[in-house]
Amino acid sequence: MAIDAVIFDWGGTLTPWHDIDLFSQWYVYAEIYDPPNARALAQQLFDAEADRWRLQRDSSGAMSTGALDSIFINLGIDTRSAAHLSALSNYLDFWAPHTLADPQASELLQQLRADGLAIGVLSNTLWPRVHHQEVFERDELAHLIDAACYTSEMDVAKPHREAFMSITAQLEVAPEQCVFVGDRIWDDIFGAQEIGMRAIWIPHSRVPSEQIPDGDAIPDAIANELIEVLGIVRQWRSV
Numbered sequence: 001m002a003i004d005a006v007i008f009d010w011g012g013t014l015t016p017w018h019d020i021d022l023f024s025q026w027y028v029y030a031e032i033y034d035p036p037n038a039r040a041l042a043q044q045l046f047d048a049e050a051d052r053w054r055l056q057r058d059s060s061g062a063m064s065t066g067a068l069d070s071i072f073i074n075l076g077i078d079t080r081s082a083a084h085l086s087a088l089s090n091y092l093d094f095w096a097p098h099t100l101a102d103p104q105a106s107e108l109l110q111q112l113r114a115d116g117l118a119i120g121v122l123s124n125t126l127w128p129r130v131h132h133q134e135v136f137e138r139d140e141l142a143h144l145i146d147a148a149c150y151t152s153e154m155d156v157a158k159p160h161r162e163a164f165m166s167i168t169a170q171l172e173v174a175p176e177q178c179v180f181v182g183d184r185i186w187d188d189i190f191g192a193q194e195i196g197m198r199a200i201w202i203p204h205s206r207v208p209s210e211q212i213p214d215g216d217a218i219p220d221a222i223a224n225e226l227i228e229v230l231g232i233v234r235q236w237r238s239v
């Protein structure tokens with residue numbers, strides 16, 4: 001079959017899954033931004049984020065979480081203040097050890113590109129593009145990615161078909177000629193298959209139960225290690 005592109009999810013896929021204490025990520029922000037009220041502010045941020053993800057999930061991606069900045073702004077935080085920038089830096093430092101790329105990612109992307117395939121990323125994320133770009137540059141993947149779509153910049157999110165269409169449009173490929181690789185059965189596998197992509201599942205993420213909607217999908221293949229994607233794609237292309 002003709003395959004022109006391989007599109008990857010980010011968290012739990014190009015970057016291995018980590019269990020994160022989501023209150024702590026906000027506490028490290030709040031203890032810099034507003035030390036006397038750190039615990040209360042962290043709770044407000046935690047609740048606001050949870051509401052965004054719930055809305056996105058319950059709408060099957062028809063509404064995205066929006067961008068990180070909008071959470072701060074809605075809580076009256078001045079995102080241009082020195083206190084905010086310092087607190088945000090602490091938040092990103094908290095995340096840094098949890099965003100390291102899978103050690104096999106670079107080799108996989110290089111091999112796929114050597115095979116003539118375009119590489120895309122489609123991530124359900126609150127983070128602005130600049131944070132993701134910094135992570136990909138740190139891990140020396142940025143130059144191997146032809147296009148990336150982040151739902152923080154979009155009105156929709158996976159599994160909504162328009163989210164998948166946005167990355168195929170960026171790559172200028174037909175959905176039927178794409179393979180999608182992701183760790184979530186609903187957002188990634190179901191969504192990709194709905195618009196005609198083949199989907200490979202990375203089965204190691206411990207996705208919290210409240211983040212898993214009802215519904216099921218059967219992946220076209222399973223990659224127990226990221227590098228196995230290469231053999232699966234080559235095998236599909238050879239038939």
Ligand SMILES: [Mg+2]
Nearest residue numbers: 009011012183
């Ligand atoms: Mg993921």
